[in-house]
Amino acid sequence: MEENLVLITFCFYLIAALICLALLWYKKHTLEKLGILCTIIGFILLNIVLIYRSLLAGRLPGSNLYEFLLLFAWGMSATYLFIMIRYKLQNSGVFILPLIIGVLGCAALFSSKIQPLMPALQSPWLKFHVSVAMIGYSVFAVSFALALMSLLKVPVMLSHHKSLDDLIYGCNALGFSFLTLVIITGAIWAEQAWGTWWSWDPKETASLITWLVYGFYLHLRHTSLWSSKAGAILSCLGFFAVLFTLMGITLMVPGLHSYI
C-alpha cells in the first residue's frame, strides 16, 4: 500500500517536471496550470503517505534515512509551492522538481520497514532535531535550484520587486538559521544521550562544514568580494555539503549517526 502510494506520488512529480520542461518551449497557460496541479496532487499524496506511516508506526516519521528522505521531499515541495504562489517564479520547477524526484527515488533504495526505536533515539529531542533539519535542508535545496538558474542564466520573472539573488540570499539565511537550530538541538540531545554536546562524530563534523560554507556565503555578502556568481556557486557548494552530510556520511563513514 505504502510502496504503491510512493510510486504514484513519484509519477505525479515526474509528470509535473516534464510539463515544466515542455513549458520552456511551449508557453501555454493551461499547460502551466496542469503542471502546478500535478505538483499539488503529488504533494497531497505525499502528505497521505506520511500520515499513513505515522499512524502505522505510532510515532512521527524521521528515525531512519527512508523516513527522512520522504520528509525532505515533502519539505522541498512545500517550499517550492510557497515560492511559486508568493513570487510566481516561473521556470523554477525544471530545477526543483528533479530534486524532489531524485530524493523520492533515493528513498525507494532504503528499507521502508518500520523498526522500533533504539534506546539512544528515544528522546523528545528527536522530533525537534529532525523537523528543523527537514526545514533547513529543504530551503537549501530550493536555494540550490535557484542558484543553478542564476548560473545558467535562465530567464526569470519575479513579482514583489525581488531579484533572484535576493531570493537565494533569503533562502540561505533562513536555511542557515535552521541549520544552527539543527546543531543546537543535536548538541543538547547528545549531551543527554552520549554525555558530550560535541564529539566530532563524522556527521557532526560534516554539518559543521555545511554551516561554515553558508556562514562564508552570508559574510561574503557584506564585503567587496561579493558577486552574484560567487553567491550562486557557494549555494551549490553548500547544498553538496548538505547531501554529503545527509547521505554520504551515513553510507560511507561509520559513526554514531548511522541510522539507515
Add this chain to the structure above:
Amino acid sequence: MTDKKRETNYGTVLGCGIFLWRLLTSVRIALLLFTILAVVCLPGIFIPQGEDPSFYYHNYGDLMGSLITALDFDQVFNSTWFFVLCLLLFINLLACTIKRWQNYYRCVIKKPSLPAGLHFLGSPFMHTGLLLVLLGAFIGAFYSFEQYCEIAVPGSQGITIGEQRYDLQAVGFDIEHHTDGSPSQYYTDLKLLKDGENLSEKTISVNNPLSYQGLKVYQFNYGWLLDLSLEKDGSSRNFQVKDGDQLALNEEGSEILQLRFYPDWARDAKGRPISRTPQANNPQLAFLRTSGGLPVDIVMLKPQESAELGDGLKITFSGYRNYTGLHVKKDPGVPIVFTGFVFLGCGILLYYLISSKRGRKGE
C-alpha cells in the same frame, strides 16, 4: 634624542599592533578562517581518528602514514594547530561581536525605533551566542573530567574528581526489550555517595542521566561478568572476567583460554551456538583453548560445573552477573555553551519574528 627614538619605536610597535589587530578582526580573515576550518575538517572525517600510529602506516603506506602522524591528521581535533585556528576564530569573533554591539548602540539606541531595534538585535545576539559556545568549548577542553567505569551489579566503585572522592553504587540493572527482541532501554539503579552519605539516587537509562551539581553519570553499555575459579595442586584461586576476555594459562602466553558467554544458549539451523535472547534463560559458558594460536579444545560449562584442562588444572564456572558500563562526566563548560545556545536561539527569533520593514516604515 634618545627619547624621540624611543617614541618612534613605540609608535611603530603601536602601529604594528593596530595593524595586527585590524587584520585579525577583519571580515576577510573570518572568511579565510571559515575556509581553512572547513578544509581541515575533511581529514577528520575521512581518516579514522585516534588510532595507533602503526594503523596509519599499515593502511596508508609508509609515506602517507608518516605524513598523517607528523601533521596530526590522526587527531585533527586534538591537535595544537587546530586549537590555534579556533583561538584565532575566537579573537576574530570577539572583535566582530564588540563591533556589532557598538553599531547597534550607534544606530538604534541613539535613534530609538522599537520593532526595528529588536530586529537588529538578532545579529549581535547570534554572535554573542557563538562566542559563548566557543568559550564553553575551550573551558570544557581544559577543565572537564571524564571517566568510563564498569561496575558489577550489585557493586560499587570510587571516583576521584580533583580532591573530591565519590562512590558510585550500582544497586540493580535491567534491560527492556521490544517485541522483536532488540533492546528498547537499559536501566541502572544508581546511588551517588560521599563519605557514606547518600547524595543522589536515580534509575538512569539512555537519554536520562543522573545529575548532581554538574556531575553527570550516563548509561553507556552493559555486559556479563563471569565468576571463575582455577584449581591447581590443591590450591585454588577465584577471579572475575568479562565476557569475551582471554585468559593466559602459562607465563609465555602461548596457552590461551578464550571465553564466550551465552545467556540463552541454543544452536541455530546450521548447528552454530547462539544466544536466543539476551536474558539468562539457559546460561552456558564456552571455553576455547588455543595453543600457539591453534584451537585445541572446546568446553561448554553450565553454572557450578567444572572441567579438567589437563596438567592437573581444573576450572569451575561458579556464577555470572551483569556489569553496567557508566560514563561519568563533569564539564564546567556546558552551562556556558548552553547559555550561548539560548543567545543563538533568541538571535534567530528576533531576526525573523520582528520584521525590519515595519521599523523602516516607522522611521
